[in-house]
Amino acid sequence: MAMPRHTRRALFAWPLMAAAGPALARPSRAARPKVVTMLGDSITAGLGLPAAAALPNQLHLALARLGVPNVVRAAGVSGDTTRGGLARVDFSVQTDTDLAIVALGGNDLLQGQDTAGTRANLDAIVRKLQARHIRVLIAGIAAPQAVGGAYARDFNAAFERVAKTHSVPLYPDLIDGVGRRADLKQPDGIHPNAQGVMVIAARLAPIVAKALTAGR
Numbered sequence: 001m002a003m004p005r006h007t008r009r010a011l012f013a014w015p016l017m018a019a020a021g022p023a024l025a026r027p028s029r030a031a032r033p034k035v036v037t038m039l040g041d042s043i044t045a046g047l048g049l050p051a052a053a054a055l056p057n058q059l060h061l062a063l064a065r066l067g068v069p070n071v072v073r074a075a076g077v078s079g080d081t082t083r084g085g086l087a088r089v090d091f092s093v094q095t096d097t098d099l100a101i102v103a104l105g106g107n108d109l110l111q112g113q114d115t116a117g118t119r120a121n122l123d124a125i126v127r128k129l130q131a132r133h134i135r136v137l138i139a140g141i142a143a144p145q146a147v148g149g150a151y152a153r154d155f156n157a158a159f160e161r162v163a164k165t166h167s168v169p170l171y172p173d174l175i176d177g178v179g180r181r182a183d184l185k186q187p188d189g190i191h192p193n194a195q196g197v198m199v200i201a202a203r204l205a206p207i208v209a210k211a212l213t214a215g216r
Helices: 005-025 055-066 080-092 106-110 115-131 148-165 194-213
Strands: 034-040 072-075 099-103 134-139
Touching: 005 115, 034 055, 034 080, 034 194, 055 072, 055 194, 080 115, 099 115, 099 194, 115 134, 134 148, 134 194
Parallel strands: 034 072, 034 099, 099 134
Antiparallel strands: none
16 A cells, blocks of 8 residues: 555654754754853943943954854942952852953052952952853953052062963953053043943953863
8 A cells, every 4th residue: 555645754754853853952052152251340330331332242242243152241340449359259250151351450550459469359259260160361450660660560460470370361451452542531531432442342352252262
């Protein structure tokens, strides 16, 4: 007896559906957008700027242009020091974070805080994040020589030492390309304006993209 045509079609289609089903039901982890959390201060918080122009969103856009599916979360508090970041790192950086950018230290510098304390706070922050299996990128702030040669040297070395101790990437100066340009700053002469933030994001994005894929 000949098999009905619709039955033959169903039998032929079944292996294809069975093979495709699991792939459709379980999207690969590689396709999941990478979650980046920026633990920082007023620059990360976007002081003086709308959210769309602030650094987290501009970094998100810059990473997308590099072909990196991503979500960038803002965890910046204006005026925060490394000590403040240490106090809140456990709840400010959520567990699904793939990479935490530790962008703190600017207010330590402005307040002239002891560099040993800054280093200890950064060290503790990185330890906490690594204990949770969250990758870390340290974004430092380069101290100008005008604050005193010895202090500037020790301050800058704090970021370098912590990065080396924990084998994490270091972006030495978050405001690289902006710090000496008045046209890229807000009227306070400290915080980047919208154009300045775009410069920061464009320079930082390739480093973040590399940190997200390192060791895989």
